[in-house]
Amino acid sequence: MENTNQTLLDVRDLRISFFTDEGEVRAVDGISFSMKPGETLAVVGESGSGKSVTAMALTRLVPSPPARYLGGEIIFKGRDTLKLSPEELRRVRGAQISYIFQEPSTSLNPVFQIRSQIAEAIELHRRDVKDVDAEAERLLTLVGIRDARLRMGDYPHQLSGGMQQRVMIAMALACNPSLLVADEPTTALDVTIQAQIMELLKELKQKLGMAIMLITHNFSIVADIADNIAVMFRGKIVEYGPTQRVLHEPQHPYTKALLECIPRLGAHKHRLKTINHAEIEAALGR
């Protein structure tokens, strides 16, 4: 996966809309960002801000219809994924851009053993691997599953949420992707498991040197891992910059509001702050 080009991913003016009976919904409204190999970008925003659609659009996974790709470019390793044929796209998905999703319990197929789910990820893109079982075991060990050999015969419902997410990560890593898109990887998990999974992602990033695009609504998990942060609000990136700058000197009223929502240990507050959209719009002078 050597890439002399200094940018891995360059999204320019991407626009995606959903056309419903109520009219056009601009899910992604002209966003641009870029990622270098090995970089971690956190995309933060509330529900419906378009962050998941952006992530899925990278390999054109948003079904169309109802979605329409209205414009822009997604240059991944020098090629525009929006212009690839379905066949070429399938070779990008999983092999070069991998995904892990929010709900590990439903993202694994309930009727297959862990072994065959990981084996499929390997077989889809790496036909040269002879001993698929050994490779699956190596991946499971890599994501921190003990007794991987014994665990491979398990069905998804026999695993805890954290272990299911580890299996999902193992599947995503099966083909050494250069970009891992983690779409709210910890939202369905409880706090201690969240920490473990984030720790694992950080460790894998150092070990494997892949870029990670971390989609989340939770500012508190990004500080540790992200190099850059993009804050999305209503389909637009309203703030984009290095993590420390965004966290400590937020420019945009929405970013400030989001940061104020984080409950702090020891702070004496009786009410949690909520985001008032009218206030933000007033601050923006609309």
Place this chain on the structure above:
Amino acid sequence: MTATAANSAALAAKPQTLWSTAWRQFRRNRLAAACLWIIVIYVGIWLYAESVYWTAYLRDVVPSYKVTDFDARNAAPSLRHWLGTDFTGRDNVAQLIQGVRIAFEIAILSSAILIPLGFLLGALAGYFGRWVDNAIIWLYSVVDSVPSILSIISISYVVGRGMKGIVIGMGLVAWVGLCRLIRGEYLKHKQRAYVAAARALGAGHLTVMLRHIAPNVLHIVIITFTLLFPRFILTEVILSYLGVGIANEPSWGVMINDAKQRLWLGVWWELGGATAAMFFLVLALNIVGDALRDALDPKLKTAEGSAT
């Protein structure tokens, strides 16, 4: 994550698949378990009947159940003929046994046409939606709008009467129910996260449809098969009774059709025997089918899965 090695070894030693859970659930239903034994006995009789048929066929002799004895016409039940004889003196028990063979052959051969047809069309309609869905809905609505007995009779006139006509007729008519069920399941499953995950891994549409979703809806096929089985048998009986069914072989429908003409003579054993043979098989299949539906119900399964 903190499971000890011994703990996880114990877990691994007790595989808990979809089917083993369903089997435990099924066995809890005593009546269904008893009915399963009845079906096993019928399968045994069926295999025996096949052997009788094929030995006679290979040796090129008249099979024993077709041997007539005009001195013993319409004989009452006795030690020699447990259920008496019919109007040409053939043994009724031997004929009933062949009836099992005909019933199983028809049910299995019809299913071999119906299940792939219904499953594939249902899967295509549910998975791809849009115009594919519309076309398939249109197709099965048309098939369904004609009374099935009439279509089966017309198909059997086209392809030839007898076994072939019944099998092809039923196969081409009865797939609608399965198709509807499978379509609904696919509509539901294509929205599931695991399908999105498979797509994100780079799996194509056909792979997702047949490799990922199909195993999740396969239980529908099994349930449909057990519930359709009695319908096949009954349809065969009705068709044979109407005179467009099996000819030259002793199916239950043929026996009932023949026996009705001698009922006024007080010859009840032929009719009674055929009806009873059919009754027990159909009843057992229905009960097992219902129990299977309960055992394989996804909702019950998740409830039990989270309890363990």
